[in-house]
Amino acid sequence: MNTPHINAPDGAIASIVLMPGDPLRAKYIADTFLEDVIQFNEVRNMFGFTGTYHGRRISVMGSGMGMPSIGIYSYELYKFFGVETIVRIGSCGSYSPDLKLYDTVLVEEAFSESTYAKVQSSEPSNVLKSSIVLNTKLQAIAEDLDIKLHSGRIHSSDVFYRENPDFKAIFEDHGCIGVEMESFALFNNAKVLGKQAACLLTVSDSLVTHEETTAEERQSAFTNMMKIALELAE
Numbered sequence: 001m002n003t004p005h006i007n008a009p010d011g012a013i014a015s016i017v018l019m020p021g022d023p024l025r026a027k028y029i030a031d032t033f034l035e036d037v038i039q040f041n042e043v044r045n046m047f048g049f050t051g052t053y054h055g056r057r058i059s060v061m062g063s064g065m066g067m068p069s070i071g072i073y074s075y076e077l078y079k080f081f082g083v084e085t086i087v088r089i090g091s092c093g094s095y096s097p098d099l100k101l102y103d104t105v106l107v108e109e110a111f112s113e114s115t116y117a118k119v120q121s122s123e124p125s126n127v128l129k130s131s132i133v134l135n136t137k138l139q140a141i142a143e144d145l146d147i148k149l150h151s152g153r154i155h156s157s158d159v160f161y162r163e164n165p166d167f168k169a170i171f172e173d174h175g176c177i178g179v180e181m182e183s184f185a186l187f188n189n190a191k192v193l194g195k196q197a198a199c200l201l202t203v204s205d206s207l208v209t210h211e212e213t214t215a216e217e218r219q220s221a222f223t224n225m226m227k228i229a230l231e232l233a234e
């Protein structure tokens with residue numbers, strides 16, 4: 001099956017796909033955690049891989065950054081490749097003093113000023129939910145692995161570099177504990193197409209304390225989030 005952005009042999013993509021933003025992180029996950037790996041996509045270097053995790057099948061593919069990018073890839077995976085479940089595994093900035101660097105967040109809802117959902121499907125709401133069924137499974141897995149999960153509403157922003165980075169209104173008025181750039185579009189596509197979506201995030205920077213992580217520190221903290229999501233393999 002070929003779509004404008006994904007060339008993959010029929011049946012090459014598992015029904016569950018994990019999506020980090022960075023295609024090289026998808027490759028890292030495949031190289032580090034999966035066995036019997038095949039690469040199914042290289043269009044635009046947006047690498048996708050399928051393999052097994054503890055004998056169970058799962059795919060991992062980059063989403064790119066921002067809602068237009070994850071919007072395209074998640075729509076094609078759901079609609080044309082038979083994918084039932086997508087779990088974004090990404091990074092976020094913290095808006096809340098309670099959310100520290102390297103904490104893992106399970107996203108229950110995404111708030112956005114983006115017009116993505118309105119344009120895509122006349123969706124009137126600016127808050128969209130992830131799958132409760134998936135979230136319940138992810139919570140149980142995290143408990144088994146002894147990894148603490150924070151949960152709450154995230155801000156899906158179209159803008160990384162804001163001239164006025166005053167996040168307090170979004171934290172206080174909309175109850176968003178942190179910021180990333182993709183979940184709202186993913187949750188919209190799952191809703192429209194009758195599929196499942198969830199999102200796990202690792203805190204990579206704090207807008208409260210202005211601390212930032214290094215690439216090496218990020219890598220090991222991100223491993224927690226990956227191990228939780230990989231347990232969903234079927």
Ligand code: HPA
Nearest residue numbers: 091092093160179180181
């Ligand atoms: N803003 C938007 N997206 C992000 C951030 C941020 O500060 N950190 C990680 N993803």
